[in-house]
Amino acid sequence: MSDTNTWQGVQEEVRRRIRSREWKPGELIPTESDLACELGCARTTVNRALRELAGAGLIERRRKSGTRVARHPTGRAVIEIPLIRREVEATGARYGYALLSRQIAPPPARVAYALGLPETARMLHLVAVHLADGAPYLLEDRWINLAAVPGAEAHDFTGQSANEWLLETVPVARGELAIAAQPCGEMEARALDVAEGTPVLTLERSTWGPEAPVTFVRLSHMPGHRIVSPIAG
Amino acid sequence: MSDTNTWQGVQEEVRRRIRSREWKPGELIPTESDLACELGCARTTVNRALRELAGAGLIERRRKSGTRVARHPTGRAVIEIPLIRREVEATGARYGYALLSRQIAPPPARVAYALGLPETARMLHLVAVHLADGAPYLLEDRWINLAAVPGAEAHDFTGQSANEWLLETVPVARGELAIAAQPCGEMEARALDVAEGTPVLTLERSTWGPEAPVTFVRLSHMPGHRIVSPIAG
């Protein structure tokens, strides 16, 4: 499959030349036309191979200037963000869910700031714990912008987690993820049944719809939890 | 730019139809040819638009069966893994580096396990601290497989961090990243100048070369450090 007249073959050949330092970091590589000619394939094919390599960060391309080997081949780890239910079920455990608190309240400063909303915004605050085989798995602390998702006010989140309801209901345009290690607060300690101050891996997600901010959620995992993902290089 | 005879335009139109529930999750969408006809462009153009959407996980494609909207549109966060030096310099701070320890030793069980090496393997153990404006930024605890990187034994890592040397020297084929929150150990506490037990965000990376495991590294960030990245959906 290393035929240089398939785009995968061309890509492999280019990778090889970069790995073998035949083309050094920062160096200009031949033009698409030249490569196509040398490898005996169409420019289109070379283009596709190089386009994907550029997407992966291995090379950098600019019109007219040409294509050069990236100076700092930065690896990338892709973290999947599945439904929590599926994440739990993937481990083979039985999934459970319990709503701990539900109230309409103005957001604390850091939530308002993260979403770019005024602190006077009407928001729905939910706290829920997700369970794996009956044991706490993670704590979900969520704020929903009622202006963007009016339907949430009428919805009772005791049966279905906000996680799932929002995904099914609201179109998501973009979001941001922040990962941090934090000492377990009082609320987390009670809900997860661990000692206060224990290091806890927290994920904070802000998501926006087509126009307005939709929700901010903080997920506090059980101590010892690890996020594992392959690195693409 | 929402012309449906550019691939971006077609992609935007498809996204729109999925968002608006015109095409529902799990549902089959028209064939490439039909779409091309309807949108007034070539099949190739539709193909490119859909190919990328499939890559992003928004739709699922199978030959002959056709293309359907993904049932669980799982978001993805892409975490860049730059050189630590660049990560520091990107914040505007002056970068510094100090090697704390360097010795040849057999790996502890968890390192050997992570790389799939026997505990008798000859490895080079490096501990170094990276500095931002003279203050500790993160602690690097690295094990290098000397069988895979014989050159490392002769190399003195006082001037250049292993991070940089390895990237320049060894071709990396694949890797794995694990993110966790851990209580700060004795060594981290001393090196980072924080209290023992403080929650610390740790990244553990295992990387393999074309054949053999190359290195295992654990990066312990300063308390409060956050990894932030956009979510593609």
Add this chain to the structure above:
DNA sequence: GACTCAATTATGTGCATACATAACAACATC
């Protein structure tokens, strides 16, 4: 009914060609 084997069909890919676009370079103008 169970199995085999072809026909069908949607996606996947390669190619030649054409034109678009960004960026650089060289020249011309004030």
Add this chain to the structure above:
DNA sequence: GATGTTGTTATGTATGCACATAATTGAGTC
């Protein structure tokens, strides 16, 4: 010399066509 104008060039994209490949359908056979 600074500024603008006009090539030139490499990448970016659209198109029509052909054929490859995988998976499903259905016909034919035991």
